Amino acid sequence: MKQLEQNINTHKFLSSLFFSGVSFCLSFYFCILGVPLYIYSLPIYAFLLLISLFLFYQTDKHLNDFMKEGITTFTQYQFYHLCVGVYLILSFVLFGVSVAYLPFYYNGGLVFVWYCAPMSLLCFISFIQSKKRINVLKKKFQYDNLDNNLEKKE
Numbered sequence: 001m002k003q004l005e006q007n008i009n010t011h012k013f014l015s016s017l018f019f020s021g022v023s024f025c026l027s028f029y030f031c032i033l034g035v036p037l038y039i040y041s042l043p044i045y046a047f048l049l050l051i052s053l054f055l056f057y058q059t060d061k062h063l064n065d066f067m068k069e070g071i072t073t074f075t076q077y078q079f080y081h082l083c084v085g086v087y088l089i090l091s092f093v094l095f096g097v098s099v100a101y102l103p104f105y106y107n108g109g110l111v112f113v114w115y116c117a118p119m120s121l122l123c124f125i126s127f128i129q130s131k132k133r134i135n136v137l138k139k140k141f142q143y144d145n146l147d148n149n150l151e152k153k154e
Contacts, residue, residue, distance in 0.1 A: 010082060013055035017086070020048035031112070042115045049119055056083060056126055060133070067136065077137045083130040087123045094120035 023045040030038040063076050098116035101109035 010079060013052045013059065014086075016048050016055065017052040017090075020045050020052060023048060027112075039111055042111055046115055046119060049122075053122055053126060057129075060129060063133070067133075067140075072137055072140050077134065077141070080130045080133045080137065084127060084134060087127040087130065091120050091123040091127055094123060 023041050027038040027041040027045060030036075030041060059079070063079070066072075067076070094116040098113045098120060101112040101116070103109070105113060
C-alpha cells in the first residue's frame with residue numbers, strides 16, 4: 001500500500017498547473033496593457049500545462065496498473081474526482097477564452113485562439129479519462145460492497 005500512496009501525488013501536477021495559470025493571467029494582463037509580452041508568456045503557459053498533463057497521465061498509468069492488479073482504494077477515487085473538477089473547469093475556461101478572442105482574431109486574438117483551443121481539447125480529454133476511471137472505481141466499490149453484504153447475511 002505504501003507504493004500506491006507514493007504514486008498518488010496531486011501536488012506534482014497541480015503545482016505546474018498553478019504556475020501555468022499564473023503565466024496565463026500574466027499574458028491577459030500584458031494583452032490588456034497593449035504590451036506585446038503576451039506573445040512570450042503564452043508559450044510558457046502552454047509548456048507548463050503540457051507538463052501538468054504529462055504528470056497526470058503518468059500518475060494515471062501507475063494507478064491503472066494497480067487497478068489491473070485488483071488494488072483499489074478511496075484515495076484513487078479522490079484523485080480522479082479532483083482531476084474531473086480541475087480539468088472540466090479548465091477546459092470550459094480555455095474554450096471560453098478562445099471563443100471570446102475570435103472577434104479580435106487579427107488584433108492579437110490569433111495567438112490566444114491557437115493556444116487556448118487545443119489546450120481546451122487536451123484538458124477535456126483528461127476530464128473524460130478521469131471520468132472513465134471514476135466509473136470503473138464506482139463499479140468496483142459497489143461490487144465489493146455487494147459481496148461484503150452477501151457474506152454478512154450468510
